[in-house]
Amino acid sequence: MRTTRIRRTALTLLIILLIIACFLAPYAWVVASSLKNQFTVFGDVTPLSWRAFVPVGATIENYVSLFERTNILRALLNTAIVATGQVVFTLLLCSMAAYALTRIKFPGANVVFMLILLTFLLPIEAMMVPLYQVVSGLGLSNTLVGIMIPWIASPFGLFLLKQAFEELPAELEDAARIDGAGHVRIFFSIVLPNVKVPMVTLGLITFLFCWNSFLWPLVIVQDPARQIIQVAIAQQGSPTQLPNWGETFAGATVATVPLILLFLILQKYFTQGMATSGIKG
Amino acid sequence: MADVQLKKVGKTYESASATTIDGLDLHIRSGEFVVLVGPSGCGKSTTLRMIAGLEEVSSGEIWIGERRVDELDPRERDIAMVFQNYALYPHMTVAQNMSFGLRLAKVDKAEIRRKVEEAAKLLEISTLLNRRPKQLSGGQRQRVAMGRAMVRDPAVFLFDEPLSNLDAKLRGQMRTEIRRLHKRLKATTVYVTHDQVEAMTLADRVVVLNNGKIEQQGTPQELYERPATRFVAGFIGSPSMNFLPAQVALDGGTLVLRLNNATLPSPADRRDALLPYVGKTVEVGLRPEHFLAGDGEPDLSVPVEMAELLGPTTLVHFTLAGVPCAAMLAPQHAHPEGSQQPLRIAHDRMSLFDPDTGGAI
Numbered sequence: 351m352r353t354t355r356i357r358r359t360a361l362t363l364l365i366i367l368l369i370i371a372c373f374l375a376p377y378a379w380v381v382a383s384s385l386k387n388q389f390t391v392f393g394d395v396t397p398l399s400w401r402a403f404v405p406v407g408a409t410i411e412n413y414v415s416l417f418e419r420t421n422i423l424r425a426l427l428n429t430a431i432v433a434t435g436q437v438v439f440t441l442l443l444c445s446m447a448a449y450a451l452t453r454i455k456f457p458g459a460n461v462v463f464m465l466i467l468l469t470f471l472l473p474i475e476a477m478m479v480p481l482y483q484v485v486s487g488l489g490l491s492n493t494l495v496g497i498m499i500p501w502i503a504s505p506f507g508l509f510l511l512k513q514a515f516e517e518l519p520a521e522l523e524d525a526a527r528i529d530g531a532g533h534v535r536i537f538f539s540i541v542l543p544n545v546k547v548p549m550v551t552l553g554l555i556t557f558l559f560c561w562n563s564f565l566w567p568l569v570i571v572q573d574p575a576r577q578i579i580q581v582a583i584a585q586q587g588s589p590t591q592l593p594n595w596g597e598t599f600a601g602a603t604v605a606t607v608p609l610i611l612l613f614l615i616l617q618k619y620f621t622q623g624m625a626t627s628g629i630k631g
Numbered sequence: 632m633a634d635v636q637l638k639k640v641g642k643t644y645e646s647a648s649a650t651t652i653d654g655l656d657l658h659i660r661s662g663e664f665v666v667l668v669g670p671s672g673c674g675k676s677t678t679l680r681m682i683a684g685l686e687e688v689s690s691g692e693i694w695i696g697e698r699r700v701d702e703l704d705p706r707e708r709d710i711a712m713v714f715q716n717y718a719l720y721p722h723m724t725v726a727q728n729m730s731f732g733l734r735l736a737k738v739d740k741a742e743i744r745r746k747v748e749e750a751a752k753l754l755e756i757s758t759l760l761n762r763r764p765k766q767l768s769g770g771q772r773q774r775v776a777m778g779r780a781m782v783r784d785p786a787v788f789l790f791d792e793p794l795s796n797l798d799a800k801l802r803g804q805m806r807t808e809i810r811r812l813h814k815r816l817k818a819t820t821v822y823v824t825h826d827q828v829e830a831m832t833l834a835d836r837v838v839v840l841n842n843g844k845i846e847q848q849g850t851p852q853e854l855y856e857r858p859a860t861r862f863v864a865g866f867i868g869s870p871s872m873n874f875l876p877a878q879v880a881l882d883g884g885t886l887v888l889r890l891n892n893a894t895l896p897s898p899a900d901r902r903d904a905l906l907p908y909v910g911k912t913v914e915v916g917l918r919p920e921h922f923l924a925g926d927g928e929p930d931l932s933v934p935v936e937m938a939e940l941l942g943p944t945t946l947v948h949f950t951l952a953g954v955p956c957a958a959m960l961a962p963q964h965a966h967p968e969g970s971q972q973p974l975r976i977a978h979d980r981m982s983l984f985d986p987d988t989g990g991a992i
């Protein structure tokens with residue numbers, strides 16, 4: 351009896367460790383490779399050996415040249431600005447639109463909602479050309495605003511928040527109206543504080559989406575000084591040179607750090623939000 | 632304090648095909664405790680929400696005091712409302728919940744504190760002021776919801792089924808509490824419930840609604856003793872009234888009612904009204920306590936199907952003229968299950984209804 355239980359626990363543990371390893375391996379490879387020189391990066395994966403994940407004779411040379419030779423700090427700053435702006439405006443726009451669609455009854459509300467959701471089905475690649483025409487037509491090509499503007503009206507965000515608003519008891523808003531609050535006050539003082547978890551979720555997803563976006567910024571921004579991080583990493587070598595893979599990996603590592611920090615900070619908030627947001631009906 | 636008047640108030644929801652409230656006329660006097668009672672879906676909440684301003688009227692007028700309010704925002708109507716689910720703001724403390732309205736009205740901070748503390752003391756929730764709603768029991772939440780209404784000193788208090796989420800014991804306690812508060816504050820109150828016991832115990836005046844219309848209004852006693860319709864008779868009172876068919880006949884010049892094989896003299900005060908029904912069937916309404924046992928010549932005898940001892944009384948169940956009935960008897964006069972129970976009928980207290988219209992005769 352006891353041995354089977356121990357065996358089962360060990361097996362479960364093994365499976366979990368395997369899954370974790372599968373998830374972590376690519377990151378380990380990236381980080382390890384960023385500490386290697388150009389030759390060992392590929393030498394260690396053909397054939398694949400444990401060396402791929404362990405930088406033997408580590409060097410920070412890649413990082414030094416990354417910060418000295420390229421404008422990665424500028425790109426990081428641009429990304430932070432764009433991502434923050436995109437989060438703020440997405441949250442504002444989606445929450446207000448979702449609230450209107452949930453709580454203000456007007457004929458055709460469902461049709462509007464369906465149409466918005468339909469746009470969700472279009473792949474980004476299919477929208478590139480028309481989006482480029484519209485955004486550059488607005489005079490926003492080569493600007494940070496141009497990078498974020500097509501995405502702040504997010505159908506996914508609308509959908510997520512609409513679900514959250516629907517779960518909020520309408521009596522809360524009735525009570526607030528009787529207490530003397532108008533639409534705007536109710537929205538900011540009563541509704542938003544009670545949908546913190548979906549708001550944080552949407553904020554985080556938006557931030558990630560923006561931080562990792564590649565194709566659109568590549569299309570809309572040509573000036574390297576206005577570029578954001580993922581494109582900047584890819585474009586760091588001059589077109590005539592072979593890419594310096596060690597440096598690319600170093601860039602990727604640097605680009606990941608802020609995301610990890612953000613998750614660590616919000617994770618604490620997250621669990622707290624989960625534990626305290628129980629509204630009893 | 633103010634009186635509330637509904638003048639031919641109607642409501643038809645846009646999404647609904649039928650009229651929900653149909654030409655409601657109601658005058659609630661200043662300081663009065665009026666309970667709107669009726670089955671689920673009869674339009675009680677709709678009526679209350681129209682008074683509150685949460686729902687627009689489709690027709691008619693609503694007056695609070697000297698002002699016509701049906702075009703005004705809730706905040707301009709000088710009302711406060713307590714909801715079924717309490718509707719406390721989950722992210723605010725008890726004190727913040729209670730003071731939200733005052734803070735919006737930019738009342739002086741010291742004044743807000745004073746009012747919140749005063750209301751909290753009255754409701755015995757002073758120690759809970761810094762808690763959040765989820766850290767409170769159902770009864771405590773209910774008190775906070777009432778406190779939130781009280782601090783605003785409204786002209787009219789509106790309650791929408793405030794006790795229906797509480798267990799039976801707590802409900803009884805809170806009922807007493809609400810009554811005590813009303814005695815003390817003497818504020819005009821409109822209270823909605825589907826529970827007739829609540830209506831009877833709380834109200835100065837009960838208004839029975841059915842299908843969006845007033846079926847009857849009056850003091851609890853009037854409704855209990857002189858129901859105007861069969862609907863009210865069946866709705867008010869627990870255990871509910873027994874309805875039995877009876878033949879109206881003239882027996883040697885006296886008007887009698889033939890109920891099964893019993894012959895009862897007609898109630899003296901309704902003899903004239905009954906005359907047109909001679910030869911016809913009417914519906915007799917008998918409350919369980921209108922059956923008597925003990926001394927005196929019995930009117931009929933019934934086989935006891937079940938006897939429930941309730942403590943001070945025993946509820947005897949039997950079938951009469953094919954209708955399941957219950958009689959409330961003194962335990963010493965109640966016969967055991969399976970035996971015959973002799974019964975007298977308090978014929979002067981019975982209700983009589985026209986079987987076609989359901990109206991009282």
Ligand SMILES: Nc1ncnc2c1ncn2[C@@H]1O[C@H](COP(=O)(O)OP(=O)(O)O)[C@@H](O)[C@H]1O
Nearest residue numbers: 644646647651670671672673674675676677678
């Ligand atoms: N917002 C609404 N839209 C359409 N119909 C409604 C709405 N609210 C209530 N009704 C309908 O109006 C009737 C009365 O409802 P309500 O006033 O809530 O009844 P009660 O409170 O007496 O149970 C019901 O038939 C209900 O379905």
Ligand SMILES: [Mg+2]
Nearest residue numbers: 675676677792
């Ligand atoms: Mg209701």
